[in-house]
Amino acid sequence: MIPAAFEYVAPTSVEEALAALAEHGDDAKVIAGGQSLLPVLRMRLNAPEWVIDLGRIDSLRGVRDGGDHLAIGAMTTHHDVGEDPLIHEHALLISKAITHLADAQVRHRGTFGGALAHADPAGDLGAPALALGSTFVVQGPGGTREIPADDFFVDLFETSISEDEILTEVRVPKHGGWGAAYEKFVRIAHQWPIVAVAAAVRMEGDTIAEARIGLTNMGSTPLRARAAEQALAGQPATEEGVAAGAAAAAEGTNPPSDLNGDADYRRHLATVLTRRAVLAAAGRG
Amino acid sequence: MTRINLTVDGQSVADDVEPRMLLVQYLREKLGKTGTVIGCDTSNCGACTVHLNGRSVKSCNVLAVQADGGEVTTIEGLAGEDGALHPVQEAFRECHGLQCGFCTPGMIMQTVDLLAENPSPSEEAIRLGLEGNLCRCTGYHNIVRAVQHAAGTTEGASA
Numbered sequence: 284m285i286p287a288a289f290e291y292v293a294p295t296s297v298e299e300a301l302a303a304l305a306e307h308g309d310d311a312k313v314i315a316g317g318q319s320l321l322p323v324l325r326m327r328l329n330a331p332e333w334v335i336d337l338g339r340i341d342s343l344r345g346v347r348d349g350g351d352h353l354a355i356g357a358m359t360t361h362h363d364v365g366e367d368p369l370i371h372e373h374a375l376l377i378s379k380a381i382t383h384l385a386d387a388q389v390r391h392r393g394t395f396g397g398a399l400a401h402a403d404p405a406g407d408l409g410a411p412a413l414a415l416g417s418t419f420v421v422q423g424p425g426g427t428r429e430i431p432a433d434d435f436f437v438d439l440f441e442t443s444i445s446e447d448e449i450l451t452e453v454r455v456p457k458h459g460g461w462g463a464a465y466e467k468f469v470r471i472a473h474q475w476p477i478v479a480v481a482a483a484v485r486m487e488g489d490t491i492a493e494a495r496i497g498l499t500n501m502g503s504t505p506l507r508a509r510a511a512e513q514a515l516a517g518q519p520a521t522e523e524g525v526a527a528g529a530a531a532a533a534e535g536t537n538p539p540s541d542l543n544g545d546a547d548y549r550r551h552l553a554t555v556l557t558r559r560a561v562l563a564a565a566g567r568g
Numbered sequence: 569m570t571r572i573n574l575t576v577d578g579q580s581v582a583d584d585v586e587p588r589m590l591l592v593q594y595l596r597e598k599l600g601k602t603g604t605v606i607g608c609d610t611s612n613c614g615a616c617t618v619h620l621n622g623r624s625v626k627s628c629n630v631l632a633v634q635a636d637g638g639e640v641t642t643i644e645g646l647a648g649e650d651g652a653l654h655p656v657q658e659a660f661r662e663c664h665g666l667q668c669g670f671c672t673p674g675m676i677m678q679t680v681d682l683l684a685e686n687p688s689p690s691e692e693a694i695r696l697g698l699e700g701n702l703c704r705c706t707g708y709h710n711i712v713r714a715v716q717h718a719a720g721t722t723e724g725a726s727a
Contacts, residue, residue: 284609291570291587291633314634321629322611324588334587338634362623386700387678388614391623392630473612473699 286324293336297343297422300335300449305424307333313449314338315358315397318389343396343451346370352418352454357396362387364395374455376463376483376495380411383467383479396450399435402442402504403475409436409505410497411465411481417455423448436504458495461485464563466556467499470543476500477543478552480508480532482560484515491518491565494528501538501553510534511557520565525558532557572636576601577645585632592616592627594635595642603644603673607702614701617674618642624681626700643673646680656680656718665714667705675701679715688719 294300304311310332314320323329337343343358346367353369364370365381384390384398384407398408399419412432419430421444428448435442444450467479479499485492494515496508508531515528533550540546562568569584576599583598595601595618604627607615611629618627619641646654653661656679666672675698682689682697689697694715695708703711 285590285593286588288586288588291631293633293636317631317634318611318629321590321631325590325609325628336634386614387681387697388617388624388626388700389611389629391620392625 284325284327286321287327287330289324289331290333291336292333293339295339295341297340297449297451300337300340301422301424301447303333303335304447304449307335308446311335313400315400316360316393317397318385318393319398319401319403337449349454352456354420355395355453355455357400357450357452358394359396361385361390361393361395361398365390373457373459374415375461376411376415376458376465376481377408377455379463380407380465380481383407383465383476386473396453399453400442400444400450402436402440404439404502404504405475405500406505407465407467407476407479407499410479410499411483412453412455412497413505413507414481414483414495414497415455415458416495417453419444419450420452420454421445421448422451427451429454433507439503458483458485461495462564462566464560464568466560466563468552468556478538478549478556480553480556480560482557482564484520484561484564486520486565489520491515491520491525491528491561494561494564496532496557496561498532498536498553501533501536501549503539506536508532508534508553508557515561520562520567522562522567525561525565525567529554529557529561570633570636572633574635574637575639577640577642587631587633589632590628591618591620591625591630591632591635591640594632595627595640601642601644604642605670605673607670607674612700612702613671613674614678614698615671615674617677617701619677619681624678641677643677646676654680656683656714659718660711660714663710663714663717665707665711667703667707671701671703671705675703675711679718682715683719688721689715691716 312331347354481497510531518524533553538549607613
């Protein structure tokens with residue numbers, strides 16, 4: 284399968300990319316690593332007249348220490364984010380999720396920003412990025428603006444990035460010393476998660492002081508399981524204590540029903556996976 | 569048409585290509601490197617795996633223009649100039665890590681990448697590392713043994 288013909292431009296700066304986007308607007312698609320976009324183009328589910336490739340913009344690559352946060356360049360590959368020592372130290376949940384993301388070849392090409400901008404609710408990065416309270420930095424003709432995680436994901440494959448803007452950086456607040464786990468439920472290897480849960484916990488002795496929990500594929504966007512976070516805070520990190528808190532994981536969610544499971548099944552999975560993820564994050568898994 | 573320059577299996581090449589041309593098409597149709605095969609065409613099976621700038625990629629899911637300026641190694645570039653097989657190729661032969669052989673170029677290219685990053689992988693690490701490569705004959709057992717043989721973590725072909 285071969286994509287429909289398109290014109291191609293590979294700018295070397297964000298400014299040039301924005302100019303190309305302004306010029307071609309509705310007729311253009313931005314390509315990052317292309318691991319989601321190219322299958323779409325090959326199956327001709329989309330046929331843009333222009334493809335704007337961000338792959339030559341070196342300033343969008345790399346992980347930087349921003350003081351109270353890590354700044355992840357949007358074009359940093361999953362592999363490079365997952366292997367980064369700063370990420371291991373300050374945002375362990377991100378590296379845990381990346382080990383479950385697609386396969387090695389895709390992680391070598393796919394990018395952190397590209398996957399988040401694609402906003403597939405079954406994607407593995409939305410839940411951890413949301414759970415850690417990330418800020419999304421976008422650049423447009425009017426300059427730069429920062430979008431809090433809670434406002435970034437709008438709907439299925441839709442974010443609050445405007446059509447004339449490009450995601451340049453994701454800022455993840457440091458969570459040094461927090462335990463983390465990503466529990467992904469699939470029937471076969473190398474599948475999109477039916478449901479997955481991203482959990483980070485801060486322990487005080489044997490007690491869970493704080494929990495941050497993100498849900499994958501439990502609605503049209505990644506979600507925070509806030510009721511479970513509140514219920515878990517102050518609980519002992521025991522099987523019973525964590526199960527009691529995790530019971531609230533699906534509260535307020537409206538998960539999809541499909542061949543892999545109906546909505547009730549997904550709600551059940553969310554509570555089970557939250558229990559497992561929180562126990563693992565607390566070092567009790 | 570867009571001009572691209574790259575190095576493929578140690579040789580410099582330059583061509584005018586349509587931007588929509590996939591890297592795997594470029595390798596097979598323009599360069600005649602049919603050792604790299606197209607399996608699923610949906611970026612699932614990994615049969616088309618090559619190395620781009622030293623890392624494994626699925627060449628059906630990369631545009632040739634995205635590889636401009638890069639260095640590509642295919643299954644055809646692994647053996648020595650005298651025809652001596654690469655140790656991973658040798659291990660797949662030794663352990664019979666193939667049945668129909670269609671997935672083999674991708675399996676070998678992914679194995680080379682895996683061992684470069686982790687020279688002594690556990691069996692679990694091998695299975696996870698080859699997660700993006702499907703064998704339709706389901707011959708995974710001997711594939712894993714071939715990887716272990718190449719890594720020197722088993723006695724190899726005796727069974």
